[in-house]
Amino acid sequence: MNQKFQKKRTSGEDKGIPVASMPDIIFMLLIFFMVTTVLRETEVQVRTQLPQAEALTKIEQRRFVSNVWIGPLRLPGNQLGETRVQIDDALMEEEEFPTIRNIMYRKLQEEPRLIVSLRVDVTAEMGILVDVQEELREANTLRINYSSRQQQ
Amino acid sequence: MAGLLDKKRDREEIQVPLAGMADIAFLLLIFFLVVTTIDMDTGIGMTLPPKLDEDQEPPPVRERNVLNLLLNAQGQLLMNDELANVNQVREQVVRHVTNFGEDPNLSERPGVAVISIKTERNTRYERYIDVLDEVWMAYFAIWDDAARSGEYTGGRTFRDYDHYRNQLGEDEDNEIREAFPAQISVAEPDRG
Numbered sequence: 001m002n003q004k005f006q007k008k009r010t011s012g013e014d015k016g017i018p019v020a021s022m023p024d025i026i027f028m029l030l031i032f033f034m035v036t037t038v039l040r041e042t043e044v045q046v047r048t049q050l051p052q053a054e055a056l057t058k059i060e061q062r063r064f065v066s067n068v069w070i071g072p073l074r075l076p077g078n079q080l081g082e083t084r085v086q087i088d089d090a091l092m093e094e095e096e097f098p099t100i101r102n103i104m105y106r107k108l109q110e111e112p113r114l115i116v117s118l119r120v121d122v123t124a125e126m127g128i129l130v131d132v133q134e135e136l137r138e139a140n141t142l143r144i145n146y147s148s149r150q151q152q
Numbered sequence: 153m154a155g156l157l158d159k160k161r162d163r164e165e166i167q168v169p170l171a172g173m174a175d176i177a178f179l180l181l182i183f184f185l186v187v188t189t190i191d192m193d194t195g196i197g198m199t200l201p202p203k204l205d206e207d208q209e210p211p212p213v214r215e216r217n218v219l220n221l222l223l224n225a226q227g228q229l230l231m232n233d234e235l236a237n238v239n240q241v242r243e244q245v246v247r248h249v250t251n252f253g254e255d256p257n258l259s260e261r262p263g264v265a266v267i268s269i270k271t272e273r274n275t276r277y278e279r280y281i282d283v284l285d286e287v288w289m290a291y292f293a294i295w296d297d298a299a300r301s302g303e304y305t306g307g308r309t310f311r312d313y314d315h316y317r318n319q320l321g322e323d324e325d326n327e328i329r330e331a332f333p334a335q336i337s338v339a340e341p342d343r344g
Contacts, residue, residue: 023170026177033184051281055288056194065193117193120277127273129280130341137203146281147195 046071046086048119053148064113065145066104070128071121083124085132097131104139119147196281196288198336217259218266219248221283225274229283232257238282245290249332262294262332270339284336291334298328 048071059065066087073081073091085092087103108114116136120129136144204210221241222230229236231244249265251258259265267287271280295313302309304327310316313328320326 019174020170023174023177026174026181030177030181030184033181033188037184037188051278053196053281053285055196055285055292057197059193059195059197062193115197117195122276122278122281124277125273126271126275126277126280126341129277130271130273133200133338134340137200140202142200142202143197144200145193145195145197146284147193148281148285150194 042067042086042089044069044086045074045091046084046121047074047080048121049123050119051122051146051148052151053146054151056148056150057145059115059117059145061113061115064111064115065117066107066114067117067119068132069119070124070132071119072123083121083128085128094128094131097135100132100135101138104136104141108139108141113143114141115143115145116141117145117147196284198338201337213266214260214264216257217264218268219245219259221267221269221287223269223271223275223279223283225272225276227276227279238286241283241286242290242293245287246293249290249294266335266337268337268339271341273341275341287336288334291332294332295328298332304328304331 046069048069069086071083073084075081085097085100087100092099104114104116118129118132133144136142220230220232224230229238229241231241236244245267247255248258248267249262251260251265252262253260269280269283269287292313298304299310299313299316305316306327310319316328317326
């Protein structure tokens with residue numbers, strides 16, 4: 001056995017596992033992850049504990065999705081504040097709701113297949129949601145999604 | 153200096169060191185692995201009704217075709233003016249939609265059946281989703297039955313509705329959904 005190994009070595013044919021293609025494999029994986037990565041662009045400032053549901057559908061085209069967060073404000077020290085609406089980076093109070101239609105209208109111009117994903121906290125009240133939906137109707141962004149988790 | 157280089161060349165060939173490349177690639181790979189979020193957004197899809205013009209009246213709907221679900225702020229549910237539990241909703245929706253005119257209090261035919269959900273302004277969102285989920289599950293059950301019976305799919309039967317939908321072509325009509333359109337109306341809560 002030992003002799004055989006030595007013989008091979010001296011002949012210079014087989015020098016163990018070929019590592020030359022390893023960078024290629026790694027690069028392939030790297031490119032896959034680079035392509036699939038969507039960098040988190042916004043920091044969510046409200047708590048959105050999503051409800052659980054059974055009748056779920058998946059949204060595969062994430063590029064069409066625009067998120068609207070509704071939930072209690074996260075305050076320092078693990079405290080929760082009043083319920084607010086967040087779109088992109090902007091937090092909105094009730095008086096500012098009419099600006100939602102402009103934001104959504106602009107987004108719809110850019111992407112006609114827009115789906116608005118409403119990420120609403122379980123404790124939120126229907127009034128605020130209905131107000132937001134009214135604004136979405138004004139902007140004619142009619143495809144919505146009540147984001148929910150799979151029921152355990 | 154020249155002598156030194158010569159000496160090296162004697163021993164081995166000069167080449168770009170490739171051993172470190174794998175490390176660099178690994179480092180980048182790990183970075184992208186960490187920042188990648190592949191979690192798909194799941195949820196209950198809905199289409200809002202388009203905004204009506206000022207002078208436009210909402211289309212008339214006969215009372216028997218509407219199943220009224222009323223949710224109050226305490227989370228209590230009224231189903232056609234009777235106090236009900238959330239887990240009764242599914243059965244009632246199935247009965248209402250697939251009535252085909254039998255019971256005079258339920259819908260005339262599936263195409264005109266409407267499920268109306270009305271809440272108060274301070275109803276909790278969680279309760280609303282619970283009820284909406286049950287309504288959708290009822291429709292999924294109806295569609296599954298329709299796919300299995302083959303009555304609306306030209307005699308072909310399927311294991312469930314998903315199988316039927318997945319084999320549909322891009323511009324083929326979804327016969328089952330046309331026969332049983334999910335007409336869920338979310339009524340505006342009263343102000344104040």
